[in-house]
Amino acid sequence: MSATNINRRRFLRAAGVTLGLPFFESFARASTPPSPQRFAFIYTPNGYFQKAIMPENPAPGLSPLTLTPTLQPLAPFKDDVTFITGLDRQFVPGTGVHAQAGSCWLTSSAPQETLDGGFPTNTTLDQMIARQTGSECALPSLELSTNDFADNKETRYFESISWYGPGYAANTEKNPRAVFQHLFGQARGGPGQSVLDTVLASAKDFEKRLGGEDRTKLGEYLESVRATEQRIQRAEAASRRLPRPPLPEPAGIPEQRGDYLRLMADLFVHAFQNDLTRVATLLIDPERWDSPRMYHGVFDKPQNHHVITHTKGDEAKEKLAKIDLFHVQFYAHVIDRLKTVNLLESTTLVMGSGISDGDQHNYGDLQVLVAGGGWKRGHLHYEGRRPLADLWLTMARQAGVKQERFADSSGVLKELA
Template sequence: MMNRRHFLRSTGITLGLPLFESLAKAAPAASPRRFAFIYTPNGYLQSKLLPQKAAQGLNPLTLTSTLEPLSKIKDDLTFITGLDRQFVPGTGVHAQAGSCWLTSSAPQETLDGGFPTNLTLDQLIARQIGADTALPSLELSTNDFTDNKETKYFECISWYGPGYAANTEKNPRAVFQRLFGQGQGGPQRSILDAVLAQAHSLEKRLGGEDKQKLGEYLESVRSTEQRIQRAEAAAKRIGKPPLPEPKGIPEKRSEYLKLMAELFIHAFQNDLTRVATLLVAPERWDNPTLYDGLFDKPQNHHVLTHIKGDEAKDKLALIDRYHMEFYAHVVQRLKATSLLDSTTLVMGSGISDGDQHNYADLQVLIAGGGWKRGHFHYEGKRPLADLWLTMAQQAGVKQERFADSTGILTEI
């Protein structure tokens, strides 16, 4: 039986029975909504990604050479192009690309030094739909490069507030243990029990203002206690974890990506969390990556975006297809587990053209979640934040503005 000390140490490693979507459809209560955001860095090779022509509004989805790996899931896709962001001078163009992709701050609202980082869309949604799960959200990364020469702004897309990034987990084994691990016994009295006892003892000696602060703190402790109780109840229903415990980071990148996706899919299936982010790779880092099945030698994705010539462009196109193949795999896994209809799966990048560092004409892929299908193209200036506001409202968030939004995208 898992004890509370172990739960606190791992921040939620319990498991309930899967939510069977077929039964959920027959029940009065609707299946819970889920959201997953996959981030790819350095933009896409525009000449291979975009169709030659696209009119304002809804277009048939044309599978270009980059999008061709999505052919089997074409009917499940929404492809959005032409939305814009605004770069704020004074910070690195790549650092801002990822760290502010989902930010709720308008570009001019630089509350974090020169960065407009703030509560991100995933965390806003987690506050709305994650109250009943053991983990409000799950932040994952397949950046296994150990030389951290860049700051958190290059590899964190999920933020709790200005300057406060949500730490990502990069080791599949650690993710597994956080989700599905079991305690090995321990003290009968939990850490939370001790905290509450000490707090109540202290309360007698506090003044009015300090008592209010203590009350707010105790409320957060009670919220944690409730999560523990939900996790402990789920643990009583669990038997064997649904997949073997990973040994660590797989040698092949394709297996690494698929394993991390499998972990958040199982977390969704067992209602351990309803919100997840996955950083495929950080912005700029210049870390050579071996894309198995494509190249014999590691490739530097960022450097390739700035090299002129057909050879570099051909390699970029292959890397983009590699990521599309991964996205198609995740969609197919969500379909196989009957989760796709209730899950909004997003993939995109914080810039469109990696060579030009273009913050305009961004591309976003969406699968599942009940969105209208096809290719929606926007001319002129239409903020990316309009899409994020639309998603927030779909998740039930009662909010009329998000960052520099101008309104929801009613057509999708």
């Protein structure tokens, strides 16, 4: 993404966003335009405990979903979920195995395209979709994280899954209160006031003294300014449609881990419901972060997820299975919330990790959960090499992104669409 686009995005964030009426699916069905598609990507670090999440001897292709021990919380939503397994990513030597797992999970660069030092980071799938749909919303996308660790011992490559372009990680918001104010706070400038009138007037006066090529450049700049102004005006109009937010303003980060995750998910669900944005990412925790994490209601003391993945013995395996189950329970909660507000069928809800087995650092045989979005249901399993990028290409096409390839894709997943 160009510096101009990045600055425009930062300007929008600084301007603030207001609240609109919920999007009513019944209205969408009664009208000619189809319901807008929404996409949410949830990232869990360090892979999954394979014996508890994978069924034994899965058949290639699409088959009924088997609820393994880890997937048991999805029982009420079995007809809403697709479990995709056997997808691969290629690790690029020269950088950390965990760093690439998260930062390149959604990347649009092929493994050999290392445009960010040794990293193949590039514009991620969520940002590509945001470029396609963001002009219709107050916020192009929403980047969230439930990493509340204060010890920033790792670089952005371990905790950034959304990227504007090579080397440009999207800043995530970790405090629910700040997210609330960002989504539902009063936009600056007041209803009907054009905050960019002065800029536009000065630019037009300056245009008279420019040559043809420079006028073209200035015209492109003014178009970007107008797009920003229109987005601010949409935010202001939204604030007039609904007098108060749909939930109380959070005091900050909840003490209980489960409450924290659910609150952040509820915030992006409300953003979808009010059509403030149609794209969201949520990082559950960074890769390889060795600070012990408390999983309330699961363990009586904090656990180091990364270290446990490299610990032998049955006790460590049981702990990994419990952590995975905790995250799938959260995923089931988000599915339930989207169903409750009648948004699940128009929302593609994804959860996955950039490695499969955390002990072996395996970039192959990845598991991805997909709910909603109108996709075919069941267990979709691939034998042999099928790039993860094929899934992202399939979703990009669904969102209207006109792109022949995505990273190292070989084609769309015809069994899914």
